């Protein structure tokens with residue numbers, strides 16, 4: 001397609017003609033140059049492009065897509081829109097992991113100490129939860145005393161001394177993504193593969209890791225509802241970080257039901273501790289071993305996935321991974337006794353209520369997104385960024401896909417300190433379950449591994 005040009009003398013007083021041209025070019029399906037993308041991102045970050053023009057651009061991308069070259073340019077422009085973190089003071093190959101977001105996804109709590117226990121330095125910058133998905137920082141802060149606001153010096157010192165630290169991602173990392181994400185959220189342009197890839201990769205690249213493993217979720221509780229879209233996104237993100245000179249690998253994993261059984265901050269910490277003890281839910285353990293194996297290989301601590309997996313299993317069996325979690329909690333000011341007695345030392349809710357099944361049968365489906373929303377209603381999540389959360393609130397799933405249930409038997413247990421929220425949350429949980437008279441198989445956990 002030929003490049004569009006503006007008609008001479010067209011009356012667009014007050015409208016940035018250059019930006020208009022870029023929007024029109026994208027709307028017509030033409031490939032943008034790196035220079036055009038850089039101009040758009042830098043001027044939008046500075047506040048020189050109004051949201052209405054950027055919204056139009058995002059919608060044009062949503063419908064026309066972006067080439068790999070354009071997506072790479074967009075990622076780099078967003079990564080360089082703010083501070084880029086230099087982790088060179090930390091010894092070794094720093095490996096990061098990113099999940100595209102799920103319900104009950106506490107993998108970082110298990111994975112970070114697990115891979116750190118094998119000598120891969122984990123310098124993790126994480127986010128908070130919003131809407132139906134939880135955030136690692138909120139989960140860790142449910143441990144009494146745990147601080148996520150370490151200074152840069154404390155962060156580097158902790159990783160060099162104990163091999164692991166987890167802090168909040170500062171506002172100065174990829175500010176273009178923050179503005180764009182907020183705009184996408186209100187213009188129905190979140191679920192665009194190039195926009196998600198650029199959003200995720202820009203933050204990860206700016207955070208300075210040498211290698212990044214992506215866990216791309218697919219299913220009812222994920223942005224990517226179809227497996228083929230999830231695979232495309234995973235391949236694109238690996239390609240982008242490799243082009244940027246980092247190592248990359250990815251998994252596509254299931255989010256047709258919550259991961260593990262616990263949803264909600266302190267409940268998830270307790271489940272992560274169980275898993276680090278070698279006793280957690282099978283799906284969570286398997287996902288952590290699979291992601292961990294990729295991280296260990298990328299970090300140069302094993303020659304093959306099989307060798308990495310054996311070493312990770314050993315670390316769970318010997319208690320080395322649990323000890324590393326204890327080090328993390330202690331170093332960041334948390335009560336490390338939580339690791340040995342989570343039941344009495346983590347915050348717990350005053351009101352517990354079981355959600356009974358309305359019929360007998362087999363669990364065919366669980367709407368993970370609605371379980372996340374119900375957990376938010378109980379106090380575990382935020383509707384807006386300003387909301388406070390209740391660390392004790394959440395849901396324990398008692399039946400998962402493939403399980404047999406009898407009428408009246410509990411499907412889930414609600415935990416809250418706000419008894420008013422019990423009734424609407426119970427209704428939502430009940431309606432999230434699809435029950436069939438026929439036997440059903442649990443879904444496959446991992447659909448694809450992108451390693452080479």
Ligand code: URA
Pocket residue numbers: 100101181190195196197199200223
């Ligand atoms: N997570 C992100 O960080 N960005 C997206 O666009 C979607 C999920």
